[in-house]
Amino acid sequence: MRSSLISKRYFIILLAGLLLSAMSAFGESTFVTKGSRAASLDSCVAPTNVMRRNHMDFLKHGRDDTVLDGVRGLEYSLSECIDCHASTGQSGKAMPVDAEGEFCQECHGYVAVSPACFQCHRTTPEKKGNKYGYHKDESFFVESTSQPAGIQRD
């Protein structure tokens, strides 16, 4: 009985210690990676503490709206997270947000939660203007005619 009490107390102390160190780590640092657009902004699309606590729920709601019902342009969008939070590496290329030391991985590694989004979703910002059409062959768009599509169909 007694021994279990002691161990419980030690456990609580240990937990408090862990929490304190965690809080101080989170409290002081902004955790935005240098060289990302987010570093130049005051806060994310919602206050930082709200985002920290709820970003996964925002994304989860949004994903169902978009995938199942086709609603786009939502307030919380994963691709925007990445556009804003991905930093630029030494080579001038964008760093994947789930790479070691990058924005997503930094916290997710700390709390040992795998950011499963990136098993399917892109981890770097997509080149602007690449949303539709050929991605590889950029010359495709050069000779643009004014004729609307499908006009010559019988």
Added chain:
Amino acid sequence: MSKMYYRELYCGSPIRFWSGLALLGAFIAIGLGSAYYMEHNGHWVTGMSNQIVWGLPHVFAIFLIVAASGALNVASIGSVFGGPLYKPLGRYSGLLAIGLLAGGLMVLVLDLGRPDRLIVAMTEYNFKSIFAWNVILYSGFFAIVGVYLWTMMDRSVSKFNRPVGFAAFFWRIALTTGTGSIFGFLVAREAYDAAIMAPMFVIMSFSYGLAFFIITLITAYIWGDREIGDLRLTRLKNLLGVFVGAVLYFTLAYNITNLYITQHHGIERFILLDGGIYTQMFWLGQILIGSILPLYLIYSPAFEKSRWAIAAASIAVLIGGFFQIYIIVIGGQAYPMNLFPGKEVVESGFFDGVVASYTPTFPEAALGVAGIAVALAMVAVGARVFKVFPETLEDPNS
């Protein structure tokens, strides 16, 4: 009838037991390693492709799942149909059924593209999908057979044995109907899309399950230096003969139906005449080894009391059954889908109109073998821990 005593199965020599278990453990470890290798790299390292989407692991999995429900038959005959000679075998029948199903499900789950999302399969159900029903049927089978074993092993609840036995019997019929229906409902492919698939799978399960039961029962009694009487083995043997004949009959009915339908001549020609490996598997594997050989061993007067013949017949049934499922699963996919009746595909960017090739790889086979090893390991441990096997199965009044 003298009273039946059940006792934990201790192997004659402990070294034999533990080394046997270690061997099974090694097979399981290799299989799990293979599964990790396939999941880590993705399925391109296997023989499976966008044309052959279900490969060797599915053959093993379906084979084991079908055999699992068949293995329960002996218990059903004992408590539902009142066969006194079968009753003492009921406990082992239930244990083997659970083991085989666990092995089969392990293989099936570890071959999913996303086995980490198993929880999704448990929480999201599309009740129009026979797969979703099978998730319920398979997990329910564990529960029902577990309770069934309890009513067989605990005298205080033995009064529920018969109703639970009935429930288990109907559940196992539903389970194999569900497994067969996986193929029966596929309108897209000529080899499937036949309602006969469901009853055929039920009868296949009778045959494979009993073969598994006989071979493991004989092994266990040799292993534990216990006696089995000829009377019981002969009964089991004759029953196996009936089941093998019934599978042959269903195979005949399925193929003759297809031969009548002009649209299905292509697939029949493929399986029966010019499908290469699949044709060989059909005639040599399924028909010769899986049907004719065991029927001969079972019914020939020359082998009337030969245990060797009974064991050989059971193994032949299992080999033939494996080939049969291979032909259904892989052969049915290899034969090209006919998207454009009356047209021949000259060119295609996605292998239209050509027989898909499939070469199984080692990891796939290792995962499948691990499924069998899991089943056997569960049985070996279960029989040692619980009072499953009667002390002796000598013939009554002899």
Added chain:
Amino acid sequence: MSKKGDQPSMERRQFIGGTIAAAGAVTIAPGVILHAVADTNQRTEGASSEHRWGMVIDANKCADGCTACVDACNSEHGLTDLGRPETDAAWIRTVKLKDKQTGNISRLPVMCQHCEHPPCVDVCPTNASFKRADGVVLVDRHRCIGCRYCMMACPYKARSFIHEALSDQSVSAPRGKGCVESCTLCVHRIDEGVMQTACQEACDKDGHAAILFGDLKDPNSEISQVLKKYNSVQIRGDLELNTGVRYRNL
């Protein structure tokens, strides 16, 4: 469902027009309208059962040796060629056929036919395979467990399984190892009001105009007019799946 004497798609077009004006749109190719990417906070209305999107493909216009639609689809959705044709994804493919009796040659692209009664949706155990209100058949990759039963069930062999880990996906088409996928009818374009699929865009661009995308529920749409005027068939029409993709001259 369709409103008679009214043109539901016009409202949509107007809405799109408004969005474009507000966002400062760029026209980069015929029929392709790009919003300024910065302004994506315009919440779209989502899929509606007032539309049913589909295609009509004229087999006579499909040019021998041309792979424009396939290339455009691969590029649009970031489908990479890994040099392993057995396991590489193919959302759209070209098929060349010869009539066994007459020797007549025809060529056509085949992709997900976006059935009204899709077998892939029926067999999916986890509801990952689903049909949107506007008739587009999709895979919700958040729920797909990779069992491949839909691939067994699809009469058109339209689905591909992702056999390897991927990176550098397209934002419009997130995709990853272990899930099944197929033609989305360029749903990311539909949702933002771009009334043209990547394959049609490429086919038009090459001057073949074999593919026409549109609203099957709008009687005044070009596709409805074409389908009304000319004979068309469904692939495996015997299955009565009521496909959203129809073929002419096949």
